[in-house]
Amino acid sequence: MRLTVLMSFSGAGGVERMVMNLVREFARTGIQVDLLVLRAQGPHLQNIPDNVNLIKLKNTHTLPSVPELARYLKKERPQYMLVAKDRAGRAALLARKFAGTDTKIVIRLGTNLSTALEKKSALSRWFRTAPMKAFYASVDKVVAVSEGVRQDTLGLTELAPECVTVIRNPVITPEMDKAIAEKAEHPWFNDTAITLIMGLGRLSQQKDFATLIHAFALVRKVRPCRLIILGEGGKREELETLIDELNLSDAVSMPGFQSNPYAWLKHASVFVLSSLWEGSPNVLTEALAIGIPSVATLCPSGPDEVLQDGKYGELVPMQDSQAMSQAILKTLDSPLPAETIKLAVEEYRVDISAKKYLALFKGED
Secondary structure: OEEEEEEEEEOOOHHHHHHHHHHHHHHHOOOEEEEEEEEEEOHHHOOOOOOEEEEEOOOOOOHHHHHHHHHHHHHHOOOEEEEEOHHHHHHHHHHHHHHOOOOEEEEEEOOOHHHHOOOOOHHHHHHHHHHHHHHHHHOOEEEEOOHHHHHHHHHHHOOOHHHEEEOOOOOEOOOHHHHHHOOOOOHHHHOOOOEEEEEEOOOOOOOOHHHHHHHHHHHHOOOOEEEEEEOOOOOHHHHHHHHHHOOOOOOEEEEEOOOOOHHHHOOOOEEEEOOOOOOOOHHHHHHHHHOOOEEEEOOOOOHHHHOOOOOOOEEEOOOOHHHHHHHHHHHHHOOOOHHHHHHHHHHHEHHHHHHHHHHHHOOOO
């Protein structure tokens, strides 16, 4: 099999990490992979396997890269191309048309786009989504990371239902156990008498940590507890102000981005996902893989699928701190056993995910 993966690496995001998990798993099976990158920034491009050919495109933006992509396709003629994200996917489809090759193109989508664009102007939404309907008519397959993303994609593109399939994110890797075993330093880890609640993600509107902080304030009225929020972003100052206003400075810690969040998560009594939208929430999947009892918002999309409609963790309405606090207390009072929690995320193992992609490329789905 000759496989090409096209991706823009612009930081330390979850999409980049998921794609590299797949690439490394493909390489483990002996597949020759060409990794084409529009941008080559961030930590996820380190430790590339020997049988992965890294090709850095001269253009760092999708549309100007089309001629270069077309030349690559015409010269190399890979059987399959996996493309992460919508704009890169459209560029790949246009490049294939110019190259006149028969490379099968599969586009991976990881966001509930309609919800993410909800507060944008009608014109902005149209410019973002209208090209998908035109370009995707020639795509071979679209992979959605959750059923929610699949349904959203079908609505935006008007593709036939069989053209869009769900493959779970390759979150759980062989390296996770080693990362979990590493030590993280924080003074609260030495005081196991006080319950520790955790959140993790960009300090952004999407993650809605303000609701988590309000919920934590309510929980703290009932039982002694502390809250750690890992991550960095533009909402830091706003969240720090809220923490001060609620007199929680001694009980909430925001230590910033951590390269190994697993070493932190293992100390949590409860993990909370407070998001307003997701595609498939990797951090919730990771917490479950470690065996951490979890609470999540019923946001579009993914938490209900990961938690299997509440079987493996409490689901609460978005922006409802009262309901979230009650769910946290319920989880603390009656946590599921770790081994039961881990059963929720078997489908998210990298080997299973990679096998499903390979079957899809070969038309065996």
